[in-house]
Amino acid sequence: MACDRCGDLLDVAYAWDRLPVPGALADFERQWSRRYDPHCFSGVWRFHELLPFVPVEQCVTVGEGQTLLQASDGVGRYVGMNPGGLFLQYEGMNPSGSFKDNGMSAAFTHARSVGATRAACASTGNTSASLALYCSVTRLMKAVIFVGSGKIAYGKLSQALDYGALTVQIAGDFDDAMARVKEVSKELGIYLVNSVNPFRLEGQKTIMYRVLEALRWEVPDWIVVPGGNLGNSSAFGKAFCELKELGLVDRSPRLAIINAAGANTLYELVEKQGLCWRKGLPDGAAVCRYYDEMDAQHRRASTIASAIEINRPVNLNKCIRALEGMNGVVREVTDQQILDAKAQVGAGGIGCEPASAASVAGTKLLVSEGVIGPDERVVCILTGHQLKDPNATVAYHTTDQELFNKVLGSRGVRRAAFANRAVAVSNDLDEIIKAIQLYS
Numbered sequence: 001m002a003c004d005r006c007g008d009l010l011d012v013a014y015a016w017d018r019l020p021v022p023g024a025l026a027d028f029e030r031q032w033s034r035r036y037d038p039h040c041f042s043g044v045w046r047f048h049e050l051l052p053f054v055p056v057e058q059c060v061t062v063g064e065g066q067t068l069l070q071a072s073d074g075v076g077r078y079v080g081m082n083p084g085g086l087f088l089q090y091e092g093m094n095p096s097g098s099f100k101d102n103g104m105s106a107a108f109t110h111a112r113s114v115g116a117t118r119a120a121c122a123s124t125g126n127t128s129a130s131l132a133l134y135c136s137v138t139r140l141m142k143a144v145i146f147v148g149s150g151k152i153a154y155g156k157l158s159q160a161l162d163y164g165a166l167t168v169q170i171a172g173d174f175d176d177a178m179a180r181v182k183e184v185s186k187e188l189g190i191y192l193v194n195s196v197n198p199f200r201l202e203g204q205k206t207i208m209y210r211v212l213e214a215l216r217w218e219v220p221d222w223i224v225v226p227g228g229n230l231g232n233s234s235a236f237g238k239a240f241c242e243l244k245e246l247g248l249v250d251r252s253p254r255l256a257i258i259n260a261a262g263a264n265t266l267y268e269l270v271e272k273q274g275l276c277w278r279k280g281l282p283d284g285a286a287v288c289r290y291y292d293e294m295d296a297q298h299r300r301a302s303t304i305a306s307a308i309e310i311n312r313p314v315n316l317n318k319c320i321r322a323l324e325g326m327n328g329v330v331r332e333v334t335d336q337q338i339l340d341a342k343a344q345v346g347a348g349g350i351g352c353e354p355a356s357a358a359s360v361a362g363t364k365l366l367v368s369e370g371v372i373g374p375d376e377r378v379v380c381i382l383t384g385h386q387l388k389d390p391n392a393t394v395a396y397h398t399t400d401q402e403l404f405n406k407v408l409g410s411r412g413v414r415r416a417a418f419a420n421r422a423v424a425v426s427n428d429l430d431e432i433i434k435a436i437q438l439y440s
Contacts, residue, residue, distance in 0.1 A: 008317060011238070011307045012053055012198045016246060021049055025217045027249050030096045043067060044105045050242065051106060051202040060109045062137045064101035065206060067093045069214035071381070074348045078341070079364035086363070087220070089211055090350050092385030096159060096351075098307075099207060099232065099383045100130035106203030107193045110190065111141065114226065119186065120144040122177035123194075124228070124306050125156025126384055129194055132163035144190060145175040148171060153165040153173070153306050153353075153389040162176045171301055175312045195231030196314045204235035206244075207322075209377055212249075215290035217242045221376035224366075226383055227266050227330065228308030230319035237322020253379075255328035256372075257319065260303035260355075265290070265311050267332040277324040282317055304335045304392055304411045307355035307384060329371060332357040335411045337361040339396050343418035346393070351386025359383075378424030397421055 020417065022028060031046035039056050040046040043065015048056045068090045076086035084242075091099035104127075110375040111119055119141045121127045128145040135143040143165035147157070149172065160167050170177055178194065186202035196202060210217065225232050233255060240252040254361040259267045269275040273286055293309060301311040313319065322328065335354075368371040386393060395407035397419045406417070426434045 004228055008110065009315065010198050011318075012051075012202050014052065014216070014363065016242075019049070019052055021246055022248070025209075025212060025229065025243075028213065033222060034055045034208045034277070038063070040131045041047065042105065043210055044102055047209045049175075050209065051205060053199065054109055054113050058109065058113060060112055060133060060134065060138060060140070061105055062095050062101070064094050064105045065210065067091050069211055070349050070350060070406050072345075072350075073107040075344050075360060077387070078122045078312070079360060080367040080374055081363075081372075081376075081378065085377055086437055087377070087379045088345065088350055089207065089379055090352070090382045091207065091348075092356070092382060092388075094354060095222040096126070096130045096133045097385035098126040098130065099381070100126045101133070102124055102206055103195065103200035103203040103231065103235070104193065105135050105195050107200045108138070108140070110197075110199040111191040114191070117139060118142045118144060118188075118282075119193050120146070120181050120190045121193045122146040122174060122181040123152070123156075123160075124148075124174050124309055125152045125388065126307055128152075128165065128167070129156050129159035132165035134161045135165065136163040136284075140262060141191070142166065144184075146181040146184075148173040149176050150327050151185045153391065155382040155388045155390055158372075163427040170330050174310050175259065175301070177223050178312070178314065194314065195234075201231055201235040201238060201315075201318070204232055205239035207232070207381065208236050208239040210384075219249055219251055220241065220379045222256060222363075222372055222378040223253045223326075223381065224256040224258065224359045224363050224378060226305070226308050226355050227259045227319075227380040228313065228355065229258070230266065230313040232381065232383070233257045233322050233328075234315040234318035237318070237325050241325050252326045255322060255326035256366055257328065257330045257361055258322070258358040259330065259332045260308050260358060261332045263301035263305075263309050263311055263314060264304035264332040266296075266316070266378070268315075268329045269328045270320070270323065277320045277322060280321075280377065283318050287316065302411070303338075303359055304340065305338055305355035306389065307353060308358065310402075331362050333358055333361040336413050336415070337365070337409070339392065339408070339413060340417050342393075343396060343416070343420075346386065350382065351387060351393070352382040353384040354392050355386050399424070
C-alpha cells in the first residue's frame with residue numbers, strides 16, 4: 001500500500017465536493033435513534049459520511065467504538081491540572097480490548113470489497129488480537145499473524161490463539177516481523193492490515209469524532225497519544241484536517257505524541273534533529289542516517305510498554321504532517337514514569353495497559369514544562385485494556401521482590417511509588433479483623 005514511484009505510504013483522499021457531508025457535526029446525533037441498525041450502533045460507521053470509501057451497507061462491524069470519554073480529576077491532580085480539565089478516552093472498551101478495532105473495521109471492510117480471502121499483520125499484540133477477532137466473528141477471511149520472539153504480552157497472544165489465527169513467531173522484534181510480513185503478503189497475495197494500510201487510518205479517525213461528540217462538539221486544547229507505529233497520531237491529524245476543510249470545526253487541538261524512552265525514534269528525530277514536514281518534503285536522508293546508526297549500534301526497542309515497542313514507525317511521514325497541522329510536540333517518558341501514571345489511572349477505576357499510560361505520563365511532563373497550561377482542556381488517549389498485560393500490573397503492586405525484578409527491574413524500574421500491595425495475614429479471624437481495621 002505504497003506509491004510505486006516514491007515508495008511512500010498512500011492516503012485515502014475524498015472528492016468532498018461530490019459527496020454528501022453533514023452540515024454540522026451535531027447532525028451525527030441522529031444516528032443514536034437508530035441503534036438497532038448495526039452500522040448506526042458502530043462507533044466507526046455511524047460517522048460513515050466522513051469515511052465514505054464504500055457504501056455503508058458493505059461495511060463490516062462487530063460493534064466496535066462503544067468507548068468512553070471520562071473526566072478524571074484524580075488523574076488531573078496527579079499531572080498538575082485544574083479540576084475539570086483532564087479527560088481519558090478509554091479505547092479498551094472495544095471488542096478486542098484496544099483501539100485497533102476502529103481501524104480494523106475499516107481495513108477489513110476494504111479487504112472484503114476487493115475479495116480478499118486471507119489477511120495478515122505483524123504485531124506487538126493488539127493488531128493481531130483485533131485481526132483474529134474480525135476473522136473469527138465474520139468468517140470472511142483467514143488470519144495470518146507475525147510476532148517477534150518474546151515480544152508479545154501473553155494477554156494479547158492468548159487472544160490471537162484463542163480466536164484461531166495462524167500465528168508465526170519469528171526470531172526478531174516487531175521491526176523484523178513487519179519487514180517479513182510485507183514480503184510474504186506481496187509474495188502470496190495476502191491482504192495486509194498493518195497501519196501501512198491507509199484504510200486502517202480511516203477507521204482510527206473516528207476516535208476523534210467520538211471525543212468531539214462526548215465534548216458536545218467542542219474542540220479540546222490538547223490530544224495526547226502514545227507513539228508507536230504512529231497510526232493514531234497520523235489518523236488524528238487527517239481527521240482534523242478534513243473537518244477544517246469541510247468547515248465542521250474552526251480549529252484543531254494541539255497534538256502531543258509520547259514515546260517510551262526505550263523506543264524513542266520520533267522524539268529523537270523531531271525534538272533532537274528537527275525533522276519536520278517541509279511542505280511534504282521531510283528530510284528522508286536524515287531518517288536513513290538515524291536508522292543506519294541504530295543498526296550499527298545494534299539498538300533494539302526495549303520498553304515495558306510493549307504496544308509501542310517499535311523503532312521503525314511505518315507512519316513516520318504521515319505523523320510529521322500531523323504534527324505540523326496540529327502544532328504538535330513529541331516527548332519521551334521512562335518506564336518508571338509510565339507505570340506510575342498507569343497506577344494513577346487504575347486508582348481512578350479505569351485500568352489500562354502500560355502503553356496507554358504513556359499519554360498520562362507525557363501530560364504530566366508537559367505540564368511541568370509549562371507547555372500544557374493547568375487550565376487547559378486535555379484528552380489523553382488510553383489505547384488498550386488493563387488485562388492486555390496483567391503481568392506488568394501484578395509485578396508493580398506485588399510484595400514479591402523476585403517477581404518485581406524479573407518483570408520490571410530488568411526494564412530499569414526501581415520502585416512502585418503507588419503500589420497497592422496485598423496484606424499477608426494468618427488464617428485467623430482476629431488477625432484478619434485487625435488487619436482490616438489497621439489498613440482500611
